[in-house]
C-alpha cells in the first residue's frame with residue numbers, strides 16, 4: 001500500500017488554531033497546524049523501544065502529539081508544555097495519556113520535577129523561534145539543554161522560506177553553540193508552508209558561545 005503524505009488537519013483543529021492565532025499572533029505564530037508529514041519527520045527521534053521520557057514544547061492543537069503517542073504506543077511518559085490554556089485544555093481532553101501542563105517552556109525543569117523526572121530523553125519542539133526575542137530564545141534553549149540527557153535528542157522545525165532570514169540564522173548559530181551535532185532534514189513540502197527539521201544531539205555542558 002502507498003501512503004501519501006497529507007497536509008490536511010481536521011477542520012476543527014484548523015479553526016481553533018486560526019482563532020488562537022488571531023487572538024495572539026506572536027505566541028501562536030502560524031495560521032494553521034503542522035501537517036502529519038512534518039510530524040513524522042520531527043518525531044523521528046522518539047525511540048521504538050524502552051520507556052523514554054518525551055517532552056513536547058508548544059503542542060498547539062496536537063499535530064506532533066498524535067505522532068509521538070503513536071510512536072510511544074503506551075511506553076514511557078509524554079509531557080506536553082503549552083503556554084495557551086485553551087490549547088492545553090483541548091489537548092488534555094483528546095489525549096488522556098499525555099501529561100499536559102499550562103506553562104512557559106522556560107520552566108521546563110520545574111514541569112519535569114513536578115512529574116517526578118529530572119531529565120528528558122527526547123524533546124520535540126513546536127515553538128515559534130522566529131517570533132521570540134534573542135533573550136527568550138537563549139532562555140528556552142538553556143531550559144532544553146539543562147534538562148536533556150547527554151545522549152538525548154532535541155528536534156525543532158523552521159519554515160524553509162525563512163531559512164536565510166536573520167532570526168533563522170541566529171537560531172542555527174545558537175543550536176550549533178549548544179549541541180555538538182546539528183543536522184538538518186530534507187524539506188518537507190507537504191506542509192503549509194514547507195518546513196525542515198533540526199536534529200540536535202549531544203548537548204554541550206557549557207554553551208560554546
Ligand SMILES: C[S@@+](CC[C@H](N)C(=O)[O-])C[C@H]1O[C@@H](n2cnc3c(N)ncnc32)[C@H](O)[C@@H]1O
Nearest residue numbers: 030033034058059060063082083084104105126
Ligand atoms: C507554531 S505553533 C505550533 C503548534 C504545533 N506544534 C504545530 O506544529 O501545529 C506554536 C505553539 O507554541 C506555543 N507556545 C508559544 N510560546 C510558548 C512558550 N514560551 N511555552 C510553551 N508554549 C509556547 C503556542 O501557544 C503554540 O501552541
